[in-house]
Each structure stands twice: as structure tokens, then as C-alpha cells.
Amino acid sequence: MQEQVIYYQKRAKEYEQVYQKPERQTDLLAIKEYLSTQFLNNSVLEIACGTGYWTAILANPATSILATDINSEVLEIAQSKTYPKENVVFQQQSIEDLTSVTNEFEGFFGGFIWSHLRKEDLCSFLQMAVNQVKKGAEVLFLDNKYVAGSSTPISRKDEVGNTFQIRTLNSGEQFEVLKNFPDAEELKLLVEEIGTDFEWIDFQYYWMVKFRKK
Numbered sequence: 126m127q128e129q130v131i132y133y134q135k136r137a138k139e140y141e142q143v144y145q146k147p148e149r150q151t152d153l154l155a156i157k158e159y160l161s162t163q164f165l166n167n168s169v170l171e172i173a174c175g176t177g178y179w180t181a182i183l184a185n186p187a188t189s190i191l192a193t194d195i196n197s198e199v200l201e202i203a204q205s206k207t208y209p210k211e212n213v214v215f216q217q218q219s220i221e222d223l224t225s226v227t228n229e230f231e232g233f234f235g236g237f238i239w240s241h242l243r244k245e246d247l248c249s250f251l252q253m254a255v256n257q258v259k260k261g262a263e264v265l266f267l268d269n270k271y272v273a274g275s276s277t278p279i280s281r282k283d284e285v286g287n288t289f290q291i292r293t294l295n296s297g298e299q300f301e302v303l304k305n306f307p308d309a310e311e312l313k314l315l316v317e318e319i320g321t322d323f324e325w326i327d328f329q330y331y332w333m334v335k336f337r338k339k
């Protein structure tokens with residue numbers, strides 16, 4: 126986990142280059158359109174918000190967003206953006222610290238963090254997520270599908286089935302990063318215990334999963 130955190134810290138200034146890949150533009154536009162209608166008039170907790178790329182979209186329909194990330198370097202970039210409704214509060218916070226049950230938020234969003242979690246930690250992670258929101262609240266995750274030729278190749282797989290990639294920063298520095306690519310069935314099974322109205326929204330390069338807290 127630590128190597129991944131340092132990787133994102135050092136990648137902060139070049140992070141949004143990933144959203145410039147030409148082949149992904151159609152998907153990204155469709156996702157932006159989709160997200161611009163989610164969490165209408167909701168108070169939302171966003172985890173691992175990074176540079177605020179999705180925060181800026183979600184801030185329009187939402188009433189308020191508490192956007193959190195472990196890295197101050199990405200939060201600084203997110204904070205420097207304009208949020209016309211002035212309804213976003215940023216907070217440096219690790220997902221491991223979200224242990225208390227607040228039942229407070231009306232929505233929960235996590236973009237591109239699911240893939241960085243160990244398979245063996247997903248049940249407790251999901252429990253943490255639903256502990257933050259009211260009953261019936263919408264929980265939404267967005268992440269990558271593995272697409273040969275566009276995704277960074279998988280460098281190794283561990284005994285549990287977690288997969289890893291070697292990521293190279295513009296400086297040439299390399300990191301081994303955990304990156305899992307779950308399918309709809311795996312996600313559905315995990316969500317069954319805690320959620321209803323499970324929806325898998327399929328894109329060419331991305332997946333989105335939406336459900337309501339039981």
C-alpha cells in the first residue's frame with residue numbers, strides 16, 4: 126500500500142495525462158454525461174478524489190461533497206480548481222481511517238480506487254463505504270477494464286489473484302502498483318450482502334457499479 130501512495134504523490138502533477146489517451150475520449154465523455162446526473166441534491170463523500178477530475182463533475186448535481194485523499198500533493202491540485210457552487214470541502218484522509226459509522230452521507234463515490242485494493246480487503250472496504258451513508262443511499266464506483274494495447278501490461282499475479290503493473294513516471298522512476306480488473310459477477314457477489322439495485326454499467330475501457338445501501 127505504501128509504495129502505491131508514494132507513487133500517486135509523485136505522479137500528482139502528471140496524473141491527468143491518463144485522461145488524455147485519444148482512444149478513451151468517447152468513453153470519458155459518456156461517463157461525464159452519466160455522472161452529471163447522479164447524486165442529485167445529495168451530500169456526497171468522495172474517497173481517493175485525487176486531482177478532483179471527477180469531483181468537478183459531481184459537484185454540479187450534488188448539494189455538497191466532502192472529497193478525501195491520502196495525498197496532500199493531489200489535494201492541492203484538486204483545491205486549485207473552480208467549483209462554481211462552492212460546495213466542495215477537501216480533507217486529507219486515508220480510506221483506512223474511515224472506520225467510524227457515520228450514516229451521514231446521501232451518496233458515496235470512489236473513482237479508480239477499487240482496482241488498487243487487495244481482493245482480500247474488499248469486504249471490509251465495502252462495509253466501510255456503506256457505514257458512511259444513509260440507508261437507501263447510492264454508492265458508485267468507477268474503474269478501469271483491462272484492454273490490451275491501451276492498459277499497462279500486468280507484470281505479475283499473486284497467490285490470491287491480485288494483479289500488478291510496473292508504472293513509469295515521466296522522470297523514469299518505476300513503481301510496482303497493485304491493479305485489479307474485476308468482472309461484473311465478482312462485483313455483484315461482493316455487493317449482495319450490503320446493497321440492492323446492483324447495476325453494472327459497461328464501457329469499452331471502464332466499468333461503473335452502482336447500488337443502494339440496504
Ligand SMILES: C[S@@+](CC[C@H](N)C(=O)[O-])C[C@H]1O[C@@H](n2cnc3c(N)ncnc32)[C@H](O)[C@@H]1O
Binds near residue numbers: 129173179238
Ligand atoms: C487512480 S487515482 C484516482 C484519483 C481520482 N479518484 C480519479 O479518478 O481521477 C488513486 C488515488 O487514490 C489515492 N489513494 C491511494 N491510496 C489511498 C488510501 N489508502 N486512502 C486514500 N486515498 C488513497 C491516491 O493518492 C490517488 O489520488
